[in-house]
Amino acid sequence: MGTAADGMPDETLLAGLGAGDADLALAFVRRFQRIVFGVAMTVIGDPAAAEDVAQQAFEQAWRHAQVYDSRRGSVRAWLTTIAHNLAVDVLRARTSAPVDPDDLPALLTAVTETPERVAVANDRAAGLRRELGRLPAPQARAVAMAGIYGMTARQIAETEDVPLGTAKTRIRDGMQKLRAAYLPENVDDE
Amino acid sequence: MSEVNEMSCAEFADAAAELALGVLTGRERARALAHLDRCEACRENVRQLAVTGEELVGLLPAIEPPAGFETRVMERLGLGAPAPAPAPARPGGSAWRAGSA
Numbered sequence: 001m002g003t004a005a006d007g008m009p010d011e012t013l014l015a016g017l018g019a020g021d022a023d024l025a026l027a028f029v030r031r032f033q034r035i036v037f038g039v040a041m042t043v044i045g046d047p048a049a050a051e052d053v054a055q056q057a058f059e060q061a062w063r064h065a066q067v068y069d070s071r072r073g074s075v076r077a078w079l080t081t082i083a084h085n086l087a088v089d090v091l092r093a094r095t096s097a098p099v100d101p102d103d104l105p106a107l108l109t110a111v112t113e114t115p116e117r118v119a120v121a122n123d124r125a126a127g128l129r130r131e132l133g134r135l136p137a138p139q140a141r142a143v144a145m146a147g148i149y150g151m152t153a154r155q156i157a158e159t160e161d162v163p164l165g166t167a168k169t170r171i172r173d174g175m176q177k178l179r180a181a182y183l184p185e186n187v188d189d190e
Numbered sequence: 191m192s193e194v195n196e197m198s199c200a201e202f203a204d205a206a207a208e209l210a211l212g213v214l215t216g217r218e219r220a221r222a223l224a225h226l227d228r229c230e231a232c233r234e235n236v237r238q239l240a241v242t243g244e245e246l247v248g249l250l251p252a253i254e255p256p257a258g259f260e261t262r263v264m265e266r267l268g269l270g271a272p273a274p275a276p277a278p279a280r281p282g283g284s285a286w287r288a289g290s291a
Contacts, residue, residue: 017267020267020268020269022264022269025264025267025269026260026264026269029260029263029264030260033255033259033260033263034252034253034254034255035252036255037252037253037254037255037259038250038251038252038253039247039250041253042250042251042253043250047256051255051256051259051262054255054259054263055259055262055263055266058263058266058267059263059266059267062267073241073244076248077244077245077248080244080247080248080250081244081247084247085212088212110250110251111246111249111250111251112249124245125245125248125249128242128245128246128249129249132246132249143246146207146208146211146213147211147243147246147247148246148247148250150211150212150213151213152208152213152214152215153208153213168204168205168208169204171207171208171211171213172203172204172205172206172207172208174207175207175210175211175239175242175243176207176239178242178246179238179239179242182241182242182245183238
């Protein structure tokens with residue numbers, strides 16, 4: 001059912017969620033549920049656990065709506081970070097290996113080659129995606145394992161069967177390149 | 191000895207990305223944070239890397255959640271609508287709808 005809330009800015013819906021306005025809260029959930037569930041599902045890989053994390057993310061957004069500060073980033077980025085942190089916590093609580101290395105190529109393909117389905121659709125994201133696609137494969141994998149799955153350098157070294165120093169260097173070099181690709185546009189981005 | 195083993199900017203730069211992504215642990219994390227307290231330039235470096243990390247997470251694909259997700263979230267928040275209960279349809283009991291067609 002389309003409502004007036006559908007055309008409202010993200011910030012307005014978030015404020016409505018925080019205030020307990022059922023209509024605005026529902027519009028907020030509908031607007032962001034695919035993004036939030038996508039983050040949780042991609043990180044955790046299990047629909048039931050991902051749904052729980054996604055629900056927790058909306059609950060945290062509801063509780064902490066007043067803390068959101070638009071000067072520090074978009075509502076979308078804020079909510080995505082909440083969902084990501086919760087998902088990584090779940091992953092870390094598991095005793096098994098955080099990620100199956102065989103899953104990485106699919107993940108990297110997903111984040112570099114499907115612009116129409118990504119959570120953030122803007123030029124900056126496009127630049128980042130392009131740069132990620134250009135990284136040497138070991139660096140791209142290290143960046144994904146640390147940045148998406150929250151794996152430590154030690155876990156990455158074990159997974160990739162390389163020395164710890166090598167894993168750390170891959171994270172460092174990969175992230176520096178991504179930042180360099182992301183930053184230049186920062187200047188005129190008002 | 192209470193003397194802290196100080197981390198240099200060069201040493202910090204090696205660990206900055208891990209710190210920004212939240213994957214630095216233990217003593218190395220403590221030393222990096224101690225360095226950050228004193229070094230404005232390295233703080234800015236980490237901030238930029240952290241924003242880059244957030245953008246990376248923002249590239250993850252959106253996925254349709256399981257059916258009924260939004261209803262369950264609203265119930266969890268105590269904002270659930272007076273639920274359209276999954277009651278069995280009552281044949282012939284929908285006269286009230288006629289006017290809204």
